[in-house]
Amino acid sequence: MSGFERYLTVWVGLAMAAGVILGLVAPGVIAAIAAAEVARVNLVVAVLIWAMVYPMMVGVDPSSLSQVARQPRGLAITLVVNWLIKPFSMAALAVLFFEGVFADLIAPADAQQYIAGLILLGAAPCTAMVFVWSQLTKGDESYTLLQVSVNDVVMVFAFAPLVAFLLGVTDIVVPWETLVLSVLLFVALPLAAGLLTRRRLGSEARIAAFQAQVKPWSILGLIATVVILFGLQGRVIVERPMVIGLIAVPIILQSYGIFALAYAAAWLLKVPHRIAAPCALIGTSNFFELAVAVAISLFGLNSGAALATVVGVLVEVPVMLSLVALANRTRARFP
Numbered sequence: 001m002s003g004f005e006r007y008l009t010v011w012v013g014l015a016m017a018a019g020v021i022l023g024l025v026a027p028g029v030i031a032a033i034a035a036a037e038v039a040r041v042n043l044v045v046a047v048l049i050w051a052m053v054y055p056m057m058v059g060v061d062p063s064s065l066s067q068v069a070r071q072p073r074g075l076a077i078t079l080v081v082n083w084l085i086k087p088f089s090m091a092a093l094a095v096l097f098f099e100g101v102f103a104d105l106i107a108p109a110d111a112q113q114y115i116a117g118l119i120l121l122g123a124a125p126c127t128a129m130v131f132v133w134s135q136l137t138k139g140d141e142s143y144t145l146l147q148v149s150v151n152d153v154v155m156v157f158a159f160a161p162l163v164a165f166l167l168g169v170t171d172i173v174v175p176w177e178t179l180v181l182s183v184l185l186f187v188a189l190p191l192a193a194g195l196l197t198r199r200r201l202g203s204e205a206r207i208a209a210f211q212a213q214v215k216p217w218s219i220l221g222l223i224a225t226v227v228i229l230f231g232l233q234g235r236v237i238v239e240r241p242m243v244i245g246l247i248a249v250p251i252i253l254q255s256y257g258i259f260a261l262a263y264a265a266a267w268l269l270k271v272p273h274r275i276a277a278p279c280a281l282i283g284t285s286n287f288f289e290l291a292v293a294v295a296i297s298l299f300g301l302n303s304g305a306a307l308a309t310v311v312g313v314l315v316e317v318p319v320m321l322s323l324v325a326l327a328n329r330t331r332a333r334f335p
Contacts, residue, residue, distance in 0.1 A: 015224075015227045019231040020230050022231040023234025030231040049221065053290075057191050085258070086125065089258065094114070116167055116295070117305035121312045124288070124294075129285055133281040140272075155287075255319045276334055
């Protein structure tokens with residue numbers, strides 16, 4: 001990792017602060033960005049999310065799917081945790097806290113928005129940053145790629161109906177057209193573009209060189225997106241910091257709980273650490289680019305749902321770095 005990537009937490013923190021300041025001192029700029037919409041999809045955010053997702057999609061190798069036979073347990077844990085447990089546990093925690101524990105602190109309409117945002121986070125397993133977490137734990141790169149590839153394939157077909165079902169449970173009307181369009185724009189099309197790029201580049205050496213060239217744009221896209229999103233929510237953050245803390249509680253509990261579940265399952269099934277660590281981290285980390293995009297498309301840039309997904313960005317990096325440290329300290333306990 002470069003020095004810039006190593007201090008990603010610092011840059012994200014500075015981007016958050018810069019966004020809040022920009023939202024307070026230059027609301028006209030933020031309003032202009034918010035107005036750049038087509039079919040309820042913000043064009044500026046769409047470009048930035050493509051910058052984040054596309055470089056990682058170039059690394060998705062369809063031929064790696066055939067490698068599942070050599071170590072199916074790690075992939076099985078990933079799929080079970082990501083699609084049969086995590087979305088439902090996140091929805092349950094969101095309802096528990098915002099319709100129960102925090103009910104007296106949050107207006108009912110706002111609570112439903114926060115629940116929706118948390119559901120979007122829980123239903124979107126990581127498809128990009130997990131490569132960083134895998135590298136930090138000395139994970140098996142090819143198997144991590146396999147896990148991400150399978151998750152991406154499942155996500156294209158499962159994300160929209162799963163989110164629609166969970167949002168329906170909380171009595172929120174979901175425009176299916178917008179939801180499916182978001183999945184196409186931020187998962188299916190970048191994946192197709194990545195596969196086409198791989199085919200045109202040909203060799204692994206050229207693919208690796210290309211990824212190295214475009215990777216900085218991915219991080220810059222993340223930072224710019226954080227600036228914009230925190231700019232849009234700047235006044236809320238300053239006026240209602242308690243709300244940020246309340247939203248962070250179920251996200252943090254979900255993150256550590258899902259990691260513990262997946263990591264313990266990998267230990268019990270004697271999965272090698274180079275597979276077990278990324279396996280647990282994929283389920284713990286969120287594809288927050290997609291969650292933010294869908295929240296914006298469904299509920300708007302200034303919505304509580306969008307704010308909840310932005311808090312996911314706030315929590316993501318420090319929590320994941322703590323789990324990386326835990327995984328590295330427990331390496332000797334695994335095969």
